[in-house]
Amino acid sequence: MSWPIEYFHYTPAPSSMIEMMPGALKAMTQCAAVKPGENVVIACDTNKLRLAEALAAAAYAVGGKPTIVMFPPTGAHGAQVPKPVVAACARSDVFFLPTSWSMTHTDARVEAIRNGARGSTMCEVTEDCLCTGGIQADYEENDRIARKLGAILARTRTMRIVSPAGTDISGNVAGRPIQYETGLFRERGQFAALPNSELNVSPREGSTEGIIVGDVRLMGYGVLRDDPVTVTVSEGTVVDVAGGKPAEYLRQTLASFKDSSAYNLAEFAVGLNPFSRAYATNLEDLGKLGFAHHGIGSNYAIGGTVLAPCHIDIIYKDATVMLDGEIVLDKAEVLV
Numbered sequence: 133m134s135w136p137i138e139y140f141h142y143t144p145a146p147s148s149m150i151e152m153m154p155g156a157l158k159a160m161t162q163c164a165a166v167k168p169g170e171n172v173v174i175a176c177d178t179n180k181l182r183l184a185e186a187l188a189a190a191a192y193a194v195g196g197k198p199t200i201v202m203f204p205p206t207g208a209h210g211a212q213v214p215k216p217v218v219a220a221c222a223r224s225d226v227f228f229l230p231t232s233w234s235m236t237h238t239d240a241r242v243e244a245i246r247n248g249a250r251g252s253t254m255c256e257v258t259e260d261c262l263c264t265g266g267i268q269a270d271y272e273e274n275d276r277i278a279r280k281l282g283a284i285l286a287r288t289r290t291m292r293i294v295s296p297a298g299t300d301i302s303g304n305v306a307g308r309p310i311q312y313e314t315g316l317f318r319e320r321g322q323f324a325a326l327p328n329s330e331l332n333v334s335p336r337e338g339s340t341e342g343i344i345v346g347d348v349r350l351m352g353y354g355v356l357r358d359d360p361v362t363v364t365v366s367e368g369t370v371v372d373v374a375g376g377k378p379a380e381y382l383r384q385t386l387a388s389f390k391d392s393s394a395y396n397l398a399e400f401a402v403g404l405n406p407f408s409r410a411y412a413t414n415l416e417d418l419g420k421l422g423f424a425h426h427g428i429g430s431n432y433a434i435g436g437t438v439l440a441p442c443h444i445d446i447i448y449k450d451a452t453v454m455l456d457g458e459i460v461l462d463k464a465e466v467l468v
Contacts (some may be wrong), residue, residue, distance in 0.1 A: 149186055155262030156190035161325055163271055164226050164250065165318040168195030173224035173251075175217050175240065177205040180230040183259055187228050188322030196226070208385075209255065209351050210237040210430050210443035218243055225250030226317075228326075234351070236325060237430040237443040250317040252324040255350070256414035266327030266408035266416040271315030274329040274404040278314045280350060280468050281331055281402075282459055285310055288455040291333065291400050293424050295448050301365060303335030303427070309435035314404060327408070328419030332401035332427075334436035340367040340397040345427055346378075346446035348410070349417045353381045356447075357411055363428075363446060370395040370428055385444065386428070393440035399427030401445075402453055402461055410449070417447045422464030424451035 160166045176184035188198035201220045203213055210234060212218075221227045221244040229235045234255035240439065241352050244251060255260075261267060275361040285291070285305065292302040306310060316331040344363040346356050361379045364372040369392075373383045386394050403423040408416035410423075418425055428440040429440035453461040 137194070149189070149428050152183070153190060154220045154260060154261040155267040155327075157193065158267060159187065159228070159252070160190045160194045160196065163252070163315055163324065163326060163415040164192050165319060166191055166196045166226055170225040171223070172198045172226045172228070173201060173220050174198060174228045174230070175201045175203070175221055175235070176230045177203055177232050178201070179205060179232045180257065183230040183257060183262070183303065186262060187230065205232045207233065208442050211235040211238050211441065212238050221249065221251075223246050224249045224251070228254060230254040230257050232256060233365070235445060238435045241323070242433050245321050245323055248320040250320060252317060252326045254326055254415065256451070259415050261327050261413055265412060266405050268327070268418060269327070269329060269405045269407040271329060275312065275314040275316045277466055278312050278331045278404055282310045282462060284313060284455050284468060285331070285333060286303065289334070289463050292454040292455055293400065293450050295345065295424070295450050297347045297360060297448060298343060298345040298362070298451070299448050301317040301340065301344055303341075303368075304339035305333045305335050305400065308336065308379060309330070309331050311434050325418070327405070328415040329405040330401050330403050330419045332399050332434060334342070334431040334434045335368070335397065336435060337396065338431075340365050340368045342450065344446055348423060348447040348449050349414060350378050350382060351414060352385065353378045353444045355411050361447060365397045368371050368397050368461045370397060381409055382444070389441040393438050394429050394442050396431065396438045396440055397426060398429055398431035398436060398438065399425075399434060399439075399442060400447075401425050401427070402451065406464070418445060421448050421467060422451065423447055424453065
């Protein structure tokens with residue numbers, strides 16, 4: 133008999149509450165600046181209850197009023213969650229979303245931000261993410277770097293990213309809002325994805341051209357270190373996926389939605405966090421300084437117009453980022 137609830141993130145043994153508390157407290161203090169009396173909603177799936185409990189304990193320790201809302205895993209990144217979860221997030225002051233599948237591109241996150249809440253998704257998060265690695269970052273320093281890059285990006289028309297493995301992709305980002313998912317969310321409407329720290333933007337629909345060679349991680353599948361995936365994009369749409377087993381996974385996953393919007397090239401993003409561990413967890417790979425990634429599917433939650441049934445990130449290393457031809461990031465070196 134197979135167990136119907138998948139836990140696809142193996143850790144050798146459960147992290148203890150004591151080990152998780154420093155990271156959980158950092159999330160409540162440096163990152164969220166939770167104030168006494170604030171309603172802190174922690175929406176988790178059934179795989180992540182221990183993480184939710186650690187976050188709730190930390191919220192209570194700093195004077196917040198924590199509420200945990202739990203639901204079954206959704207089975208897809210960007211899939212919508214039950215309406216009561218949306219309602220709970222929308223009525224929060226601060227929200228945390230430790231889940232197996234990403235809630236970034238869902239109504240729960242969008243409605244919460246729209247109502248003035250602030251918070252963080254934590255997709256594919258593992259218990260050790262609150263103990264070591266990316267959570268040890270100085271998120272204020274990450275935010276400082278992001279603001280310098282964002283000031284240039286705000287006046288950029290063409291964003292291009294290349295990598296030694298073969299990535300070479302460009303898109304029109306003129307006039308698109310910039311997402312500062314740096315790890316700080318102290319003000320109304322701010323958003324993060326702990327322990328990730330990244331800067332991202334949604335290119336204009338139909339504008340992206342080029343090739344992505346994912347050699348770090350494919351969301352929902354796992355590490356690509358020994359089995360890269362090559363994604364070809366034309367007129368803003370994924371038109372070909374080549375490679376071994378992970379490529380077959382991506383092809384089958386996109387086809388399973390039976391929706392052309394699932395193939396939309398949704399996002400350009402760069403990591404900012406030098407403390408993130410490579411190949412350890414999804415969020416650390418997304419946010420590692422020197423890494424870049426692209427989302428496929430929904431972009432409505434980050435300034436675009438496409439509401440798709442998924443949002444799947446593909447990550448690669450040693451990225452060189454050019455804004456209107458100017459190199460601003462070269463692998464892990466910030467040049468502005």
